[in-house]
Amino acid sequence: MKKPEKKLGFGFMRLPLLDAKNQTSIDVAQVEQMVDRFLERGFTYCDTAWMYHDFKSEETVGKALVDRHPRDAFTIATKMPDMMLKSKEQVPEIFAKQKEKLHVDAFDYYLVHDMNHVNYEKAKKYGAIDFLREKRKSGEIRCLGFSFHDTPEVLDRILEENPFFEFVQLQINYLDWESAGIQSHKCYDVATKHGLPVIVMEPVKGGTLANPPQNVKEMLHEAHPDWSPAEWAIRFAASLENVMVVLSGMSDLAQLDENTGFMQDFTPLTEADQALLLQAAEKIRAGIAIPCTGCRYCVEASKCPKNILIPNYFALFNTRKLMKRRDFSPEIEYYENYLSQGYGKASDCIACKSCERVCPQHIHISEWMPKLAENMENGQGF
Incomplete structure (x- = not known):
């Protein structure tokens, strides 16, 4: 697989808008400027997806990029929305429509979108993976991979069962690197074990790491x-x-510049810089709601009678609070992934406090569970 010469990719998911309340009101003139500057500086990887910007991102990429530049000047990546599939017939229909919207005959990189253990089963059920393998053989897809939001164990199983995948896209940033909820480091290690290159999404964690607490700045x-703080995050x-x-979901020309x-002319961080960022992650976590270190005594030593995955849920809740999420978010998706695997809900807690008796941080876990349930299950914001 030919890899891009430069490591920065343009994510077409947070484009400039003419109306902040309307995701389809894309400022195409500014996007054209951004695309031109991106290519002028030698970058090539452009990433979009079926549902980005209320289904308008691919169309915008077709107009601003494909129609205005030689085909060999860039690479296009888009995705099959397995989470939205309801029939086998949808798969070829969506694929054909994507070619039409993007004005291309072939995709340089194509991904099964948002694979987790639930969506993986849907992708198999509706024949998406088999269909895309055939398109890989025909040349309409030049490189086939998937984006992933789940545990390292699920990632390992998918790669064991599907050794033909050529790359994987993971959520990686210095705050999630050792997170008990996202487990970026462990997922990265699984991909590396299978010999697959990694594409990174959310390196600045939705903008959170562009504006960290003052002591971290x-x-x-x-x-x-x-x-800048964002530069630190992307460099990591x-x-x-x-x-x-x-990938960076750049929202204006200044961010792209x-x-x-x-x-x-990127050079990797030094070991000292990497260590400093992990210290920064600790400081960020120190200022969040629940001071959980992810030691897992509460689940491994206490044998929770409701099988609640306490440290993982705490990590997800802390991130939602840090980012002041109000609606559905990646953290809720991870939470629902855990529930669908048979783990107990936060609302299942019976306040037996067996977990609290072994918690080295002396966290009042039973008092936090209703708050987690309200936020993660009922969609309450902060």
Whole structure:
């Protein structure tokens, strides 16, 4: 598989808007400027998907990129929305429509979108994986992979059962790297074990790491006064040896100028810089709601009678609170993944406190469970 020469990818999922309340009101003129600058600086990887911007992203990429530049000047990646499938007939229909919207005869990279243990079964049930394998053989897909949101165990199973996949897209950033909920490091290790290159999504965690707490900003500024917090975050992901591309959902020309500027002649972080970012992650976690360290005593030593995955849920809840999420979010998706695997809900807690008796952080877990249930199960924001 030919890899992009530069590690920064343009994610077409947070494009500039003419009306902030309307995801379809894309500022195409500014997107054209962004595309031109991106390609002028030697970057090539462009990522979109069926449902981005209320189904308008692919169409915008077709107009702003494909219609205006030679086909060999860029690479296109898009995705089969397995989570939305309801019949086998939808698969070829969606694939054909994507070619039409993007104005291409073949996709350089094509992904099964958002694979987790539930969507993986849907992709198999409706024949999406088999269909896409045939398109890979015919040349309409030049490289086949999938994006992933689930545990390392599920990732390992998918790759064991489907050794033909050529790359995997993972959520990786320095805050999630050792997170008990997202488990970025462990998922990265699984992909590496299987010999697959990794494409990184959410390197700045939806913008959270572009504006970390003040004490973290000061620490990072002292080490590299000329680096922004977002630059630190993107550099962390790009420094991982097995990472092929780091996607950035750039929202205006200024963001694109900044990111392409420091990624144009990219050099990996030093060990000292990497260690500093992991310290920064600890400081961020220290300021969040529940001071859980993910030691897992509460699930492994206490034998929760309701099989509640306490540290994983705490990690997801802390992230939602940190980002002030109000609606459905990746954290809720991860939470629902765990529930569908048979783990208990936060609302199942009977306050037996067996977990609290072994918690080295002395967290009042039974008092937090109703709050988690309200937020993660009933969609209450912060």
